[in-house]
Amino acid sequence: MQKTDDLEMLTDIYKNCKMGVESTAKLMPGVQNGDMRRAMGEQLKQYQGFAARAADQLAKQGKAPQDAGFFEKLPSEISMAVTQMMDDSDSKTAQMMINGFVMGVTELKKQLADTPNVSEHTAALAGDMIQFQLNAINDMKQYL
Numbered sequence: 001m002q003k004t005d006d007l008e009m010l011t012d013i014y015k016n017c018k019m020g021v022e023s024t025a026k027l028m029p030g031v032q033n034g035d036m037r038r039a040m041g042e043q044l045k046q047y048q049g050f051a052a053r054a055a056d057q058l059a060k061q062g063k064a065p066q067d068a069g070f071f072e073k074l075p076s077e078i079s080m081a082v083t084q085m086m087d088d089s090d091s092k093t094a095q096m097m098i099n100g101f102v103m104g105v106t107e108l109k110k111q112l113a114d115t116p117n118v119s120e121h122t123a124a125l126a127g128d129m130i131q132f133q134l135n136a137i138n139d140m141k142q143y144l
Contacts, residue, residue, distance in 0.1 A: 005115040006122045007063055010054045012111055013129055014065040016104050017051035020044075023100055033090045036143045040097070043136050050129050057122065094143035101133040101140070108133075 024044045031037045055065040108126050112118070118126070 003061065005117045006119050007058070007061060009111055009115055009118050009122050009126060010058050010061075011063075011066060012107065013126060014051055014054040014058065016107060016129070017047045017054065020047040020100065020104065021051065024097070027093050027096065030088050031090055031093055033143060036090055036094065036140075039139050039143075043097075043139075046132055046136075050125070050132065053125055057125065091144050094140045097140045098137050098144075101137045105130050105133045105137075 021044060024040055024047065028037060028040050028044070031040060051065075058065050108130050112123065112126055
């Protein structure tokens, strides 16, 4: 059971990270504030690092990482595009980033609660990811 729970958790961490990478990369070009753009660039690197860690752990268990599917990404993509068309300010971008981090934290915390049999290593990775996202929320608040 633990291996199944680990695979599920690691796959969700990987998908969370890849969506974070894609969303951040799409939002960054429109950001005017240099400090905010640099903060987002650092967040992008951290997302990539977490995705690599999850992919490495999945590979050690003989499983290839899977990105979120087209239909999983579609609502987020549409929401971002519409929001940016209506308000492309740095403040609105910061709000969208914060919303994404909150969704990521919520999903990971829910999954940790639902799968108590994950290994310590997987739980630690999820905990690190949650902490990164909580810190990122605080970092983005100054740009609201």
